[in-house]
Amino acid sequence: MTTSYLDLINRGAQHHRDRTAIVFGDARLTFTEVDELSSQLAHALGSLGANRGSTVALLMNNGLYSVPMDFACVKGGINRVPINSRLSLSEHVRMLMDTHCQTLVFAPDLIERATALQEQIPGLVTxxxxxxxxxxxxxxxxxSRHSKKCPKVGVQPTDYAVTLFTSGTTGTLKAAQHTQASYAAVCQNIFQNFIDIAPDDSMLHAASLIHASGVFVLPFWLRGARTVIMPGFDPLAYLQLIQKEKITSVNMVPTMLQMLLDHPSFHGADLSSLRHIIYGASPMPRPVIEKAISLLGQHRFWQYFGQTEFPLAIAALRPEDHVPELLGACGRPSIDVEIRLVDEAGNDVPDGKEGEIAVRGPSMMAGYFNAPALNQEMFFDDGWLRTRDVGIFDERGFLHLKDRTSDMIISGGYNVYPREVEDVLLAHPAVAECAVVGLKDPKWVEVVTAVVVLKPGQVSTESELINFVAAQVASYKKPQKVIFVSALPKTLIGKINRRVLREELAAS
Structure with missing residues (x-):
C-alpha cells in the first residue's frame, strides 16, 4: 500500500494528542487542536465549493494557522498553491491564472493584496x-460551525497535494506538482538521510514555510516534536527563542547564519540545545561555514542539495563530512535517490567527467502544471528528471556542483533570474542595453548587479534605475548595484557574454 500525505498527518495526530505541536508567539496548539482545526477548515472549504481536486491559493506569511491550513487542504483532497507574499501583484496574478485558481485564502495582514487580486481576476473568491x-x-x-472529524473525501496517493512555483533554470515561472504520495516520500527522505527526531525536539522556522523550511514540519509532526514559528528572521529574537524553547533544529540560508554569527548577542547566548543546523537553499560561502564551524562545532552542521522539483535531499553532507576538503561538496547521494550525470542528449558521461545531474526517486514531482512541452523536455522516457545543474563525482562518491546551466543568481536564499530584471530595465527610456549578473558578496552570497549602457544623449542615475525596477518586481529582485559602461562584451554572434562580463567585474 502506498503511504499518502494524509496518512502521515492522521498518524501523528493519533499518536501525540495532548503534546504541543505548534508554537507561535505566546500561542500554542496541541496535536489534537491542530488536527481538529484542520478538519474544520477542510469541511468549511468544501462547503464553500473547494472540494477534492480543487486548486486553492494560500496567501499567508508564517503564522499560527500556517500548518492547520496546509493540513486542511490535504484532508480535503485540495491542491494547494502557496504564493510568496513578497512577489509583485503581476506575479501573483499570473500564478493564480496559470494554475486556474478560483479560490484564495489570505491572512489579515495581506488583505490589501487579496483585494487587488480580486479586482484583477474575474470570479476569484477570497x-x-x-x-x-x-x-x-x-x-x-x-x-467553527463544522465537524472536528476528518472529512471522508476519498483522497488517493496520486492526487495532487501541493503546487510549488519555481523559476528553475529558465527564469520563467513553473508550477511543480507534488502528489499525496510524493510529499509523503519527502518526509521519508528526511528520516532516511537526515536528522534523527525525538519527541522532545523542536525546530525553529524563521524562513518562509512555503520553502524548504516547511518540508520539516511533517517529520517533526510524526515524531511528536514541536514546530516553533517566527513571522520572519530577526537575529536577536531568533537567539532568544532558541534558548526559551530549547530548540534542537534550525534551517537557515547563508545570509541568516552570517547575521546570527555577527550579532552582538551571539557570544552570550546559550545554544547548547541546538543539535542540527541545516542549510542548503543556496551555496554557503566558505568563510561563513568555516567561521560557523569554529564557533558552533562541526558536529551540528547538515547540508542538503535539492530542488523544488525534488525536495529535500538529492544529496546530503553530514556533520562528519564537514571537513575542509569537502565544504564545497553537495554530499553523498541520498539512499532513496538515483543520480546519473548525463550529456545534453541524455547519455551517461564517462566516470570522472562533468555532466548534467539527472535524478530519479519517489519524492520527485509528478510534473509541471499544464506544461506538456516542458515536461517532455525535463523528463526522460524512463522517468529520470533533468536538474539543469552540472556536477561531478569525486573518487569517494561525493557530488560537487560545477556550474548552473543558466545564469540564475541566488541572493539571500532567493532565486533571481537576470532576464526578468533586464526586461524591466530595457523598458526605461534611457537604457540602450543591459546585463544583470550576480557578484559575490560575503553577506548575501551574490548581489544583483545591473550593467547598463545608456542611449546617446540620455542620462540616468543608479538610484533612479533601482527604483524603476523595484516598482515592478519583488524587492529582492531589484539591483543592489548599477554600473554604467560604454559597451557590453559580446560573443562572436553578438550575444552578451555574461561569463566575460562577470570576470571583468570581478577583476575590477
Missing part, C-alpha cells in the same frame, strides 16, 4: 483567516 471581504467569508468563523 476567504480570510480572521477577516472577511466582499464575496468571501471569515474562514475561521465558518470553520
Amino acid at each position: 476567504h480570510g483567516l480572521g477577516v472577511s471581504m466582499e464575496g468571501g467569508v471569515d474562514l475561521l468563523d465558518e470553520a
Whole structure:
C-alpha cells in the first residue's frame, strides 16, 4: 500500500494528542487542536465549493494557522498553491491564472493584496483567516460551525497535494506538482538521510514555510516534536527563542547564519540545545561555514542539495563530512535517490567527467502544471528528471556542483533570474542595453548587479534605475548595484557574454 500525505498527518495526530505541536508567539496548539482545526477548515472549504481536486491559493506569511491550513487542504483532497507574499501583484496574478485558481485564502495582514487580486481576476473568491471581504467569508468563523472529524473525501496517493512555483533554470515561472504520495516520500527522505527526531525536539522556522523550511514540519509532526514559528528572521529574537524553547533544529540560508554569527548577542547566548543546523537553499560561502564551524562545532552542521522539483535531499553532507576538503561538496547521494550525470542528449558521461545531474526517486514531482512541452523536455522516457545543474563525482562518491546551466543568481536564499530584471530595465527610456549578473558578496552570497549602457544623449542615475525596477518586481529582485559602461562584451554572434562580463567585474 502506498503511504499518502494524509496518512502521515492522521498518524501523528493519533499518536501525540495532548503534546504541543505548534508554537507561535505566546500561542500554542496541541496535536489534537491542530488536527481538529484542520478538519474544520477542510469541511468549511468544501462547503464553500473547494472540494477534492480543487486548486486553492494560500496567501499567508508564517503564522499560527500556517500548518492547520496546509493540513486542511490535504484532508480535503485540495491542491494547494502557496504564493510568496513578497512577489509583485503581476506575479501573483499570473500564478493564480496559470494554475486556474478560483479560490484564495489570505491572512489579515495581506488583505490589501487579496483585494487587488480580486479586482484583477474575474470570479476569484477570497476567504480570510480572521477577516472577511466582499464575496468571501471569515474562514475561521465558518470553520467553527463544522465537524472536528476528518472529512471522508476519498483522497488517493496520486492526487495532487501541493503546487510549488519555481523559476528553475529558465527564469520563467513553473508550477511543480507534488502528489499525496510524493510529499509523503519527502518526509521519508528526511528520516532516511537526515536528522534523527525525538519527541522532545523542536525546530525553529524563521524562513518562509512555503520553502524548504516547511518540508520539516511533517517529520517533526510524526515524531511528536514541536514546530516553533517566527513571522520572519530577526537575529536577536531568533537567539532568544532558541534558548526559551530549547530548540534542537534550525534551517537557515547563508545570509541568516552570517547575521546570527555577527550579532552582538551571539557570544552570550546559550545554544547548547541546538543539535542540527541545516542549510542548503543556496551555496554557503566558505568563510561563513568555516567561521560557523569554529564557533558552533562541526558536529551540528547538515547540508542538503535539492530542488523544488525534488525536495529535500538529492544529496546530503553530514556533520562528519564537514571537513575542509569537502565544504564545497553537495554530499553523498541520498539512499532513496538515483543520480546519473548525463550529456545534453541524455547519455551517461564517462566516470570522472562533468555532466548534467539527472535524478530519479519517489519524492520527485509528478510534473509541471499544464506544461506538456516542458515536461517532455525535463523528463526522460524512463522517468529520470533533468536538474539543469552540472556536477561531478569525486573518487569517494561525493557530488560537487560545477556550474548552473543558466545564469540564475541566488541572493539571500532567493532565486533571481537576470532576464526578468533586464526586461524591466530595457523598458526605461534611457537604457540602450543591459546585463544583470550576480557578484559575490560575503553577506548575501551574490548581489544583483545591473550593467547598463545608456542611449546617446540620455542620462540616468543608479538610484533612479533601482527604483524603476523595484516598482515592478519583488524587492529582492531589484539591483543592489548599477554600473554604467560604454559597451557590453559580446560573443562572436553578438550575444552578451555574461561569463566575460562577470570576470571583468570581478577583476575590477
